[in-house]
Amino acid sequence: MKAKRLAELGLLTAAALIIFIIESFIPYPFPVPGIKLGLANIITVYAVYRYRAYEAAAVLLVRILLGAIFGGNLYALVYSLAGGFLCIAGMLLLKKVIDEKHLWLASIFGAVLHNTGQIIAAVILLGTPAILAYYPFLIVSGCLSGAFTGLCAQIVVNRVNSGQ
Amino acid sequence: MKIKILIIIAAAIFALGIVGSILVLNAPEKDTAVIKRDNKILYTIDLKTAEDKVFDIKYKDSKNTVEIKDGKIRVKDAECPDKVCVKTGWLSSSAVPIVCLPNHLVIEFASEGEIDALAG
Known part of the structure; x- marks a missing residue:
């Protein structure tokens, strides 16, 4: 792996981690565990579409592990891993069918798969x-948070494309 | 074309989620509540006859404070980061249990089989 690519992936992971930790400070009024915006998913979706499968998976895995350690919420690690695995596996498959202009759709499926993994x-x-x-x-x-984070990722992709 | 089909599938999933949520919220209340840990029943409470009380259920270094009042049951306080069980409030639907994931605690209305076991 070239140093530049490694640096980009490190940057993505760091950004995802910061988003994840800041989001963990937002209190949610819902009495159901697992309901959240999942803003770090913006980075996951972006990585799925702009990087190789194993690179996107690595960004997600490192973010989940470090997020659990920094967030002090180790009990949630199993749920995050189960959800994250289903989510990224699903999105990597859907990427073959869903083009970059519709990545918000892949994000919705990813988010629902994430919740499915957590519930299992x-x-x-x-x-x-x-x-x-x-469930x-x-x-x-x-569906709602997946659409929101997907649209955010869509904006990021469009900006990066127009900047290149 | 494939995209359209996938959008329809996503919309269908969303609609099913909403219908499911409504069904779950409307599931009826029952008279017997059980407090479980890892699928083992710790306490069985007949809410009709139970006296009002507040008690702690310990788990390792953590605990949940359970309150029974006016024939209703809730987790009043918990030593966990997210306090989802506290936010759930009073147990009011047979489909929505009060769950504390960190302390492996579940409070729900007893299912048919559990009531039979009590009677026998």
Whole structure:
């Protein structure tokens, strides 16, 4: 890997980490765990579309690990990993069908897949399917936040394109 | 063309999510609540006859303070970062349990099988 590319990926990871940590200070009034904007997803979507698959996955993995350590929320790590894995796997596949002009759509699917991964992890960890009752709320929140972060990523991609 | 199909799928998922949310919120209340950890029942409470009280449930170094009042149950306070269980408020839907992920605690209305087990 060239030094320039490595530096870019490091920059993306750092940006995602900062967004993630700042977002963790926003209190959410919802009584359902997992409902959030997921602003760091902007970077994930951008990386999926502008970098190779393993590079985007590395940015996400490092951000999740460091985010859990810096955020002091290690118990949430399993949920983040499960969600992050499904999310990026899904988006990398969808990238083949969805072009860059519609990456907000890939972001919506990614967000819903992220919530799906979290719910699966919660059902396994807590040993109760009762938590599935949260799933409909997470789907609604995933669609909305996925669309929002996707549109943000869309703006970033457009700006970068017009700057090149 | 593929994009259109995917947009329709996304819209359908969103609509299903909304319908599901409404169904979950309208699930009826029941009289018996159970407090569980890792799918094992710690306490079974008949909310109709239960006296008002506040008690702690410990988990490792952390704890949840549970309150029973006027036949309703909630987590009053918790030693965890997000306090989702506290924000859930009083248990009011048989489909929405009160959940504390860090402390592995679930409070929900008893399902049919659990009520049968109590009766037997």
